[in-house]
Amino acid sequence: MTVELSDRDRAMLAGAEGEAARFAMNLMVRFAEAVEAPSLVDAECAHIDGCLYHGQASLDFVEHLLAFGGRVRVPTTLNVGSVDLIHPELFIGDPGLGSAGARLMRAHEEMGCIPSFTCAPYQTIHRPRFGAQIGWAESNAIVFANSVIGARTERYGDFIDLCCAVTGRVPYYGLHLTENRRATVVVEVEGLPPEWDAAGPVCVAVGHVIGRRCGDRIAAIVGLPATTTEDDLKALGAVGASAGSVALFHAVGLTPEAPTLEAALQGGRPEETIRLTADDLRRTVRGLSTVPEGTRLSAVSLGTPHFSLAEFERLMPLLDGLLSGGGRPAVDLYVNTGREVMEEVRARGWEDRLNAAGVTVVLDTCTYLTAIMRDLSGAVMTNSGKMAYYAPGNLDIEIAFGSLADCVASARAGKVVLS
Amino acid sequence: MRAITLVPGTAEGEVFVMAEPLSFWGGLDPATGAIIDRWHPQCGTVLTGKVVVMERGRGSSSGSSVLAEAIRAGTAPAAIVMLTRDAIVTLGALVGRELYGKDCPVVMAAAADWPALTAAGRLTVAAGAEPAEIEIGL
Numbered sequence: 440m441t442v443e444l445s446d447r448d449r450a451m452l453a454g455a456e457g458e459a460a461r462f463a464m465n466l467m468v469r470f471a472e473a474v475e476a477p478s479l480v481d482a483e484c485a486h487i488d489g490c491l492y493h494g495q496a497s498l499d500f501v502e503h504l505l506a507f508g509g510r511v512r513v514p515t516t517l518n519v520g521s522v523d524l525i526h527p528e529l530f531i532g533d534p535g536l537g538s539a540g541a542r543l544m545r546a547h548e549e550m551g552c553i554p555s556f557t558c559a560p561y562q563t564i565h566r567p568r569f570g571a572q573i574g575w576a577e578s579n580a581i582v583f584a585n586s587v588i589g590a591r592t593e594r595y596g597d598f599i600d601l602c603c604a605v606t607g608r609v610p611y612y613g614l615h616l617t618e619n620r621r622a623t624v625v626v627e628v629e630g631l632p633p634e635w636d637a638a639g640p641v642c643v644a645v646g647h648v649i650g651r652r653c654g655d656r657i658a659a660i661v662g663l664p665a666t667t668t669e670d671d672l673k674a675l676g677a678v679g680a681s682a683g684s685v686a687l688f689h690a691v692g693l694t695p696e697a698p699t700l701e702a703a704l705q706g707g708r709p710e711e712t713i714r715l716t717a718d719d720l721r722r723t724v725r726g727l728s729t730v731p732e733g734t735r736l737s738a739v740s741l742g743t744p745h746f747s748l749a750e751f752e753r754l755m756p757l758l759d760g761l762l763s764g765g766g767r768p769a770v771d772l773y774v775n776t777g778r779e780v781m782e783e784v785r786a787r788g789w790e791d792r793l794n795a796a797g798v799t800v801v802l803d804t805c806t807y808l809t810a811i812m813r814d815l816s817g818a819v820m821t822n823s824g825k826m827a828y829y830a831p832g833n834l835d836i837e838i839a840f841g842s843l844a845d846c847v848a849s850a851r852a853g854k855v856v857l858s
Numbered sequence: 859m860r861a862i863t864l865v866p867g868t869a870e871g872e873v874f875v876m877a878e879p880l881s882f883w884g885g886l887d888p889a890t891g892a893i894i895d896r897w898h899p900q901c902g903t904v905l906t907g908k909v910v911v912m913e914r915g916r917g918s919s920s921g922s923s924v925l926a927e928a929i930r931a932g933t934a935p936a937a938i939v940m941l942t943r944d945a946i947v948t949l950g951a952l953v954g955r956e957l958y959g960k961d962c963p964v965v966m967a968a969a970a971d972w973p974a975l976t977a978a979g980r981l982t983v984a985a986g987a988e989p990a991e992i993e994i995g996l
Contacts, residue, residue, distance in 0.1 A: 466952060473864055473948040493920055494888055494927035499957050576919065596919020598926075598949050832884075 442471040442610075443478040451606060459509030463605035470599050476610030480572050485515040485604035486560050488576035489597045490547045491808065492521045492540040500598060501546040504605065511551045512607035516560040518577045519745075520544035523803045523811075524556070525778065532810030544803070552604070556803035557777030559673070559745040561588060564779065569695055572615055574603030578686075579744045579825065582676035585687040587669060589695040591615045594686050614687055620696060621705040622689050624653050628662030630717035634858070638664040638671045639842050643824035644723040645715065646675035650682025652713060659689040659703035667693055670750050677744050678824030727827040727840035730818045732857050734839060737817035739768070739850040740806045741843070742775030743826035748783045750843075751776075755789055757847040758796040768797050769853030771814060775801045807833055820855060822846050859971045859992050863985040864943065865951040867961030870982040870995070871936035873975075874908035876900070881917020882924040882950065891933030909981040910935040913972075915944040925950025929960050937983040938964045939992065941972060965990040 450456065451464040471479060489497060521540025522530045530537045548554050555563060561583045567573050567590040575581050575592040576599075584590040593613045595603065603609050613619050626649060631641060641664055649658045663671075672690060679685035689697035697703035741754070754774070761768065774793070776784075781802060784790060793800060806812050807826045812819065818837035821827055827840045839855040849856045877899045880886065885895035891906035915921065925947060928934035934954065938947055943966055951962045963985040967975055971992070975981070980995035 462956065466949065466956070469865075469952055470945055470949055473943045473945045475943065488919070489923070491920075493883070493923035494930075496927040496930045496953070496957065497923050499930070500926070500953060503957055594919065596946065597923045598953050599919075599922075599945070 442468055442476060444468070445479070448479055448608065458507035459504045460605060462504065462507065463509070463602040466598060467602045467606050467608060470602070471610040474610055474612055476612035478611045479608040480611040480615060482513055482574040482603050482607055482609045483571040484513050484565065484567055484573050485511065485600060486518060486575040486577060486580055487515060487547060487552060487600045487604060488518045489601050490517050490520045490544050490556070492536065492543050493597070498539060498543050498546065501543065501550065501601070504601065505546060505549055509550055509605055511604035513604060514565065515552045515604040516555040516565050517544070517547055517552050518556070518580070519558050519804045519808065520556055521804060521809050523801055525802045529799070529801060529811050530809065531813065555777060555779065557745045557779070558805065559747060559777060562747045562780070563777065572609060574600060574609040576600035578680035579673070579677035581686050582680045582688070583673055585614055586676055586689065586694050587672050594684070620657065620687060621707055622657045622659035622703040623710050624656050624658045625700070625709040625712045626658045626660045627712060627714045628660065629714050631664060632717045632721055637842055638667040639674060639822060640724050641720060642667060642671040642675040643678050643727070644720040646678035647682050647723050647727065647824055648713065648715060649688060650679040650685055653683060653685065655684040655686065657687050657689070659691060659697060659700055661691045661700060663690055663693060668749065670747055673744060674824060678828060681825045681828040724840065727824060728838060729831055730837045730839050730855065732855050734837070734855045735817040736770045736820050736839070736849060736854055737814040738771040738773060738812050739820045739846050740773045740775070740812065740826060741822060741846060743805055743807050743821065743823040746774050746776040746780065748780050751780070751784050751789060753843060755792060757844060758792060758798070761847055761851050762796055766851050768850040770850055771799060771812065772797060772850045773799045773801055773806050773812065775805045778802055818855065820846055820849050859968070859974070860989040861939070861965040861967045861992050863963070863965055863987070863990040864948045865955060865962065865964040866985045867937070867955065867963030868984045869909065869937035869961060869963055871907050871909045871980065873978050873981055874903070874905060874910050875976045876910060876912035879912065879914050879916035882921035883918040885917065886924055886928060888924050888928040888931050888933060891928060905935045906933045907936050909937045909939060909983060911939045911975055913941040915947045919946055921946045922950035922953065926953040926957070929954025929962050930958050934962050937962060937981070939975060939981065939983065940964065940966050941969060942966065963990070965992065967992065
């Protein structure tokens with residue numbers, strides 16, 4: 440099939456805007472053909488996942504574009520890389536891999552990308568607007584942009600993300616179109632475990648169920664707690680995009696395309712309704728841990744996806760509670776976040792309190808992806824469903840899942856404590 | 859038989875029929891060309907130089923990087939014959955071709971030809987301007 444191109448697309452393809460733009464447009468058109476997109480549309484911004492090193496080809500691709508004068512044409516944020524460029528000493532992996540990873544990150548900066556190095560660009564100044572057509576990579580960023588903001592992106596990934604940034608265009612198909620954003624599955628949360636006082640674990644459980652049972656179908660969720668925050672929805676999407684290929688969900692009354700269930704369904708009928716009881720939620724959350732309560736820990740890791748300012752705000756009093764009475768974490772406590780959020784944390788004077796509590800702040804990368812955590816002799820605890828899903832395979836470790844408060848209490852005890 | 863060219867190129871080789879979809883990211887070692895997904899029934903098989911016949915792709919979009927890296931390293935399949943369009947596989951093979959000038963043609967075959975393709979011993983894939991040609995060898 441042929442993709443309908445604009446005059447500018449055709450000019451770019453013919454090399455009128457330089458070799459790098461021609462190269463990127465050629466890949467863009469081939470990609471559009473492969474996904475059967477009828478045409479391309481302007482992208483307001485791009486988010487690049489290709490700055491994580493997967494081998495020499497990752498670097499050759501960017502160096503090739505750079506050599507031909509490649510520059511991004513739209514505001515372009517960068518996802519995490521393989522190393523923390525601000526704290527390079529945190530990387531304890533193979534040095535050759537570390538330096539290639541660092542070069543890949545810097546090469547993207549030379550292309551004109553913003554050195555955000557965060558998987559939560561949507562919680563920075565670069566947050567897209569409702570309805571914006573965007574070209575984003577990184578599964579959690581995709582699902583957040585689509586669901587919580589109502590911006591529109593498909594599931595883009597390596598290579599095509601940078602082609603989008605260089606051409607300023609995306610294929611006009613799938614979730615870029617209103618009619619494909621309709622929910623076809625209804626998920627009803629019928630009961631909430633009364634012992635859970637925060638919406639966090641509820642949202643992680645629901646996200647996990649959606650990932651496993653909906654695949655790439657769009658769910659409309661009814662019955663999330665009224666206290667559900669943006670960060671809870673971020674966690675929901677992140678685990679859904681890990682356990683399945685969720686790129687969009689609607690939370691009725693909470694997300695912008697779902698003021699009502701009817702709106703989320705765009706007036707249609709659902710093909711399936713999934714009902715979740717309090718026991719289903721408890722079982723799902725228990726299933727995220729590979730070890731039981733009381734297991735010895737060697738680390739606690741927070742911030743997958745990257746911690747927001749609001750999450751730091753919730754963490755600070757818990758750390759103060761930990762420090763009162765001369766307490767200290769018995770194990771390493773890591774928080775992954777982005778540079779911009781860390782600036783805000785500093786401006787609020789919280790950095791000293793984090794240091795006093797022995798917290799290691801990791802920027803630019805993430806503990807679940809790369810060699811950062813010093814001691815992996817025991818299990819690792821997290822409040823992230825995404826980390827719980829990937830860490831056992833990526834890092835070959837045992838994992839425990841709990842709420843943020845449980846994680847801090849467990850860090851103090853040096854073993855898994857669940858409330 | 860005719861097929862649709864997703865990535866152009868010409869190749870010939872022994873057929874390897876993928877029993878289950880494979881995510882190249884986490885599933886293919888670009889250093890050796892071997893399947894390394896422990897849950898895949900053909901884990902351990904080396905795909906280098908084979909004409910891989912697989913219905914569809916699976917998994918992370920980082921699979922494009924892994925396939926391009928395998929093409930660079932010379933461990934990639936000779937060609938990939940699919941039953942569905944797959945953006946991840948297409949991009950990986952296309953980038954490999956553009957950057958390194960090494961062919962790993964990717965074509966989409968017709969459903970009616972699938973039984974013959976999966977039963978073949980060797981295949982020749984000639985994917986140029988559409989349509990592509992697939993020839994069954996001995």
